[in-house]
Amino acid sequence: MIGLRLPDVDRWSDRVVVALGQNPSLFTGPGTNTYLVGTGKRRILLDTGQGSDRYIPVLESALERAGCENIQEIVLTHGHPDHIGGAAAVIERYGAMRVSKQPWEGVDDRYNLEVTPIGDGSIVRTEGATLRAVHTPGHAEDHLCFMLEEEGSVFSGDNVLGIGTTVIPSDGGDLVEYMDSLERLLAQNPTAIYPAHGPVIVDGKAKIREYIAHRYEREGQIVAALSEGPLDVPAIVARVYVGYPESLHAAAGESVFSHLRKLEREGRVTGTDVDANVDARWELV
Numbered sequence: 001m002i003g004l005r006l007p008d009v010d011r012w013s014d015r016v017v018v019a020l021g022q023n024p025s026l027f028t029g030p031g032t033n034t035y036l037v038g039t040g041k042r043r044i045l046l047d048t049g050q051g052s053d054r055y056i057p058v059l060e061s062a063l064e065r066a067g068c069e070n071i072q073e074i075v076l077t078h079g080h081p082d083h084i085g086g087a088a089a090v091i092e093r094y095g096a097m098r099v100s101k102q103p104w105e106g107v108d109d110r111y112n113l114e115v116t117p118i119g120d121g122s123i124v125r126t127e128g129a130t131l132r133a134v135h136t137p138g139h140a141e142d143h144l145c146f147m148l149e150e151e152g153s154v155f156s157g158d159n160v161l162g163i164g165t166t167v168i169p170s171d172g173g174d175l176v177e178y179m180d181s182l183e184r185l186l187a188q189n190p191t192a193i194y195p196a197h198g199p200v201i202v203d204g205k206a207k208i209r210e211y212i213a214h215r216y217e218r219e220g221q222i223v224a225a226l227s228e229g230p231l232d233v234p235a236i237v238a239r240v241y242v243g244y245p246e247s248l249h250a251a252a253g254e255s256v257f258s259h260l261r262k263l264e265r266e267g268r269v270t271g272t273d274v275d276a277n278v279d280a281r282w283e284l285v
């Protein structure tokens with residue numbers, strides 16, 4: 001993932017200019033996309049990156065590229081550090097402004113920001129752009145996607161990515177909710193998807209269908225592995241992720257675990273000592 005390079009600043013539509021958050025890593029790929037949205041002198045900034053020192057100069061050139069003068073307000077897809085972490089530096093540079101997100105108790109207060117609560121159906125407007133929030137938990141419980149009503153496109157945050165696949169972390173993630181969120185997003189009939197990581201996705205609906213199919217395929221492989229008898233997570237990873245480099249096995253284990261928790265909630269598998277130990281043994285019911 002880290003190998004993909006994107007320009008620091010790019011224009012993806014009449015209303016959308018992207019500025020890279022300058023935080024490339026194994027998990028963020030080329031880094032977090034932050035977006036200037038609208039057509040007026042003051043734009044919405046959607047997500048803020050991790051808080052890299054190199055981000056503010058990039059944001060300045062993005063404003064120049066967008067042809068605007070200032071930032072109207074900040075809107076966040078969710079409270080993970082690579083989305084919210086840059087907000088304080090943006091406020092320091094451009095002055096006090098509203099910061100809106102769906103509240104996440106115990107997480108938001110790490111950032112010393114005054115958060116304006118928004119949620120499913122909330123509208124944030126600027127000249128030339130109307131953002132409508134769609135609550136899409138699963139990757140994170142506070143996660144919002146934003147429809148850009150004038151285009152029918154969607155800012156998908158970490159729910160659908162231009163590169164790699166979405167992580168369902170054991171802390172705050174939930175695969176059952178995530179699958180629901182993908183279906184809800186598909187029902188919005190999005191055109192393009194502007195993801196939080198990786199390039200723009202031109203055919204949004206096809207990508208969401210691909211994501212849904214991929215998860216069901218994975219689930220089928222896990223069930224097939226368990227049909228031979230009880231296994232722990234590393235043993236399932238070894239069977240399902242044949243040929244994947246060892247460095248990805250930890251992440252694969254998280255993914256397998258999220259599937260097992262989903263299957264458990266659906267009454268299809270059962271595990272021993274599940275909360276205490278990620279190496280619990282699992283079997284089909």
Ligand SMILES: [Zn+2]
Nearest residue numbers: 080139140158
């Ligand atoms: Zn995230």
